[in-house]
Amino acid sequence: MSRRLTSRVCFEAKRPRDFWRNQSKWRCYVSMKVSSRLSFAVAMVFSALVQAQAIILFATADPAANTTAPTGPLANSGWQYEGTFGSFLGTPIGPHYFITAQHLGTQSSVFTFQGLQYDILQQFSGPGSDLRIYRVSQIFPAFAPLYLGNDEVGKHLTVIGRGTRRGDGIFLNGVLKGWSWGTGDGIQRWGENEVAAIVPVLGLGDFLFASFDQNGLTNEAHLSSGDSGGAVFIDDGGVWKLAGINFAVDGPFYTDADGGGAFLAVLFDKRGFYEGDSAPYALVTGDASVPSGFYATRLSSNRAWIESVVGPGMANISSRAFVDLGDNATIAGFIIRGDTAQLKRVVMRGIGPSLQVNGVPLSGRLLDPMLELRDSEGGLIFSNDNWRSSPQQFDIQASGLAPTDDHEAAIIAGFLPGLYTAILRGANNSTGIGLLEVYDVDDSGDPEFVNLSTRARVGNNDKVLIGGVIVRAANRKILFRALGPSLAAQGLTGTLLDPFLELHDSNGVLLSSNDNWPDAPNRDEIIASTLSPPDIRESAILIATPPGNYTAIVRGADGAVGIGLLELYLLE
Template structure:
């Protein structure tokens, strides 16, 4: 290319879609299992190799990973929620509960706990602040979120699966079961439920019920890997069974004691941050960055537009007041000018990483997105120009969706 100022035009969404396979995933993660009577959390590699991750628990009931790869354990005997870092360091996240059985994280990183003896579902913010989400239940057990953010609860004693909207409105999704325990959603939005009749039932999003597997021995926890295989904790037989999407059954692990809760570690190799820096001009020379969410689950991300901060890194002519728009394939879905003006600005995570832009004039959009192609457009307020940086951070690496690729259309000049 000869020197001088030129324009670079790229069809962002088209290029991104062409470069990234729609169903690509990172490598499969390890499976963690809460073993009830041995008071142990076991770890299994994808090949089935078993090791002890933590011991000395008290009637381990359920497991769930947060977006940072920390493992949370519902310790039924002690009424405690323990938190384990990826390195295995253990701390107390919450205590004083009455038989915590089920755990599930929403897309914003809040932990929901089914407290069996009190008949309550509690909600804990990432900082540990506790509130009551639902009460008056009958031995609440397994919890699972669908891709729309609705919470489903296996109500053991009533034989019912209840559905709660994000605002807490309750309805009956399924009834007439024999002590439902574990819940899990597949990538198509079907709900799978273990039932103490020795059965795994499958429910379509519309609630149509069918039998997926039978003849099991006190089936308990469920978890899907990123390939769509279903793993089942078979309590009384001391076995973890694996079912292909077509229902073919095999033994993944045996002789493990009394398996209850299952959870897959976030897959390795996930892109947690994609970014691009360019000169922001006016008109059709604003900065445009496209990115793709592949997989099946909704994902919380933060998109940031930085300008003034670049000055401290030696970048000349930094854009002083960036404005940010986020588009899906058809329309604008969010905008921001000055990140502190956003209605959910106080929800931007600050620990263990502070995602708030350093300068109040910079922009940020905190949002939960469905898998698909997206475009972030950065311009200067009042048609100002300058160098700027657009970033997309993955805040939910534990889901079976992946942030992939950034493609940029911008102004290219010399130097």
């Protein structure tokens, strides 16, 4: 009897080093396909203790079990972030990036997420790990926050995979002892477990290990062939964060003498299970020295590499507001800080004709937006009316951010650190509801956006100021401010006298709101940031947000209208 890690990376067709004491070996799963592509790792199986025989059996044979998003305490525990990469899974972790297992190879030229296909442009392989990150051309509407702490052991986890399910029963003297692995059906499933240990492996880094226990959780889960690249999420104070990428399973397996037999049966707990190289099955009894379990590559141990690819900080601001004349135009400001020898590549868009609400064109939208880009002195750098008439047309298309209507505007440029302003107006003095967007498209960590802001006329109903932001930073705080009265000091008239600020997550759930910033529960923190608004009637929200998409809404208290300013500061 030996302990094997089943399914892993077969680099250059060589066997990895023996692992877990001297009697341990690793096992690769090879799926013979027409393309001769290797397919590794493991499919999910679910268990529950149903007999007092120290054997974990499966709770159900229903192939539909755990194939839809979990609910109750496990709602929003990671299922919503999974997409498909060929026959396997991947997880978006940034506006343009998803992560999966390196040993899968290149499964496809596209990644499918929430029913849409994203074209793959580039890949990045983690040094000394089984991780691989892919860059796509389009922007993901949502992506998973990362767990980057070092205290995973003991934390509740959910695990998601797309591998094989329960197969035929295995009997001994007419008594059911377990089930063989079934065939792969390509259906996404989830289960739960707990992080039991952090296990280092030479040449592959650290792994999260979860034991398959007889006294496990309601949906106690193991993995099987086909689950590689799936995700492990852990509960971090009520927020589920991506902590690992499925890699391998192991256990006290029985095989034939030369160790070449295929593993064909499910794993039970350490008191007994079946393994068959060929009929008849052989029963392994007695206590094994270690339990069976599964391994996921630990993301927190690879933080530096992940951030070098995806980049920290804020990636985008998009502001929807009523675009009026003169001082009531919509203005976005952004500050870039970092290495003065590097350029930050940014795309700006002025959107109007394509604006919709629930698939219906937005009433009162700006029909012909015009975009200007200015430096800190107010000097004009670029301008554009219709993006297809721009000499940058092909660069804009290559960025994956080309507007969908020819009347909309776009500018792409590389910027040194400094302060810049994008201004959205209507061509020929037209007015209407428009969307001004500023995107960081190079995703490098240095230089980075440290401040994003939008100034616009704040009205009622559809004419409130709505700012969307993509946050990439982990464990960083962001200060949101809504200003109005203090803008009069800049010579503006008709300012918003009493702004009210709301912050929502990507699902529209209200996270926080504030009318007058001195009333904020963390008022002292806001003061300590040195960025408290200059007028007590103005609003502020200081919050530690996990990476993701957020929406800030500025409206006037009691229906007031006027020129308002929405600001976002990334704090150290």
